[in-house]
Amino acid sequence: MRKNLKITPEGTKDYLFEECIVSDDICVKIKNCFTQRGYAKVDTPCIEFYDLFTLEDSGYTQESMFKTTDNKGRLMVMRPDSTLPIARMAATRLKNYEMPLRLFYAQSVYRNNPTLLGRSNEVMQMGIELIGATGKRADLEILTTAVDVLSATVEDFRIEIGHAGFFDALIEKMDIDEDTSESIRLSIESKNYSSLNTILDKLPESAEAVAIRKLPRLFGGEEVIEKAFKLCNGTKAENSLKYVKELYRSLQKLGLSDKLTIDLGIVQKTSYYSGIVFNAFVTGIGDAVISGGRYDKLMENFDFPNGAAGFAINIDEVVKLNLKGKYRDKGIVPEVLVCAKDGYEIEAITKTKELVKQGIKAVFSTFSTYEEAKKYAEKTGVKEIINIGE
């Protein structure tokens, strides 16, 4: 028995009518934000070699990826992320191009989430990658593009900025093994104060340990930076702080005021991030809609040492927010139905095209009799029927 014949796989769904219209509309708006800033579209294959996503620090566990094999038995995955494929592509096919490269994408990513949690396994994302540019200007370019995208698609949002270098500098000075630093990172990521304290209690007391203890709470406005300065006096972490402060000040000129916050506790699972990291949140969506940052070391994996930064936006969540219960049938019922008597089909089709050209939503009737067409029109609310050949 084919018991799965009529259902879609868990975590996936069909998209109908209004959902497609809203989705297309949002994609166009975002695409405009990207192209106006000089980004060019690229597509990468849906299936990539497993090796690409098992690079150190890629942050994807074996079980979170959909896998298959090619005809040589090599392991393949459905891309869980677009940044790594684009980094691969830039490092190979675009390596002789003048830097920086401004690339954007609009494609789905696939993640094999645990079942029955209501999470999507297929997520439509759009995003940009700015490759071969580093420093304040490049970071501001990425961040302001994210602001553009959010302003164009949602009513209210918050962007939070952190810096991967802040945590890294503190941890480096603490001289602890990798497992401990990973559990510290996890506790900070989940703002788990109690487990963080349990881990740190076992370690010798130091200025860095005191700073790390406070890390999950270091989020908010500019006052966060001042608090953090006091905690990391004289360490390398100061440089990251100064930099975040500079960016924050610059971004204030956009008049974002309370939309922009600092969170020094952002320590992404995808630890290829090396500089700024940022997330965006929108009321009504329970998770970050945008996440991104700077990943200067990642490209070395492809023998193409170039700084790069980017972000991705979860299109499905933004679409859901813009739909808000609008699941109507708009778009499928025509205004005019053009019927044809036997032998007048081509004339009717030509007539339909003429009407459409005039801006009327006309459709050529596929019913063989006028009576059937009339019945359909009554049921669906088609306003007018024309019978060609009368």
Next chain:
Amino acid sequence: MSPLRIALTKGRLEKDTIKLFQKIGYDCDAVINKGRRLILPIGNGEIEVVLAKAADVITYVENGVCDLGVVGKDTILENGHSFYELLDLGFGKCKFALAAKKGSDFYGGYKAITIATKYPNVTRAFFEEKNMDVRVIKIEGSVELGPLIGLSDAIVDIVETGSTLKENGLEVIEDVCPISARLIANVASLKLRKKEIEDLVDLIGKEINP
């Protein structure tokens, strides 16, 4: 502005949390006289309490339909963690423990070990850390039966006083980890409603660790 929505684990954790809310000055009469209602206002309506089963508290918070939640560490360890864990509330204290028949040589020999438990993820993680390959069988209730009727060599379960174990001739071999109630928050809520949540967390924090 919509009220801050907090999911409470029905039963003892709910009662302890309500006591805590009363101590920090919230009017909780609606929850105390709740009848069969599941969504109740507290204070002057600035907080809304949702009553749910433990694992559902996590589901509601993870999906962002509740901003905050109170749930035991046992449920957190068993059911994933894409939320923020803000406070150890100090009540609902107990522990996860590995227990077997009194006098059995659990770690001895080379026999492949079978564990019965309601918490397969916690059990797996515990033995993975010890590099031990064990077979885990999920049981829905009265896990103590496992070793007694020969289904498993030992159990991993929540132990409070240890009297159930004792009465059934079992004993704790090793503690797995301590458990207590935690305050959790949705990732986006903490950012979008930072002030409200932080004020509440500070109030609770001062009450439990003066």
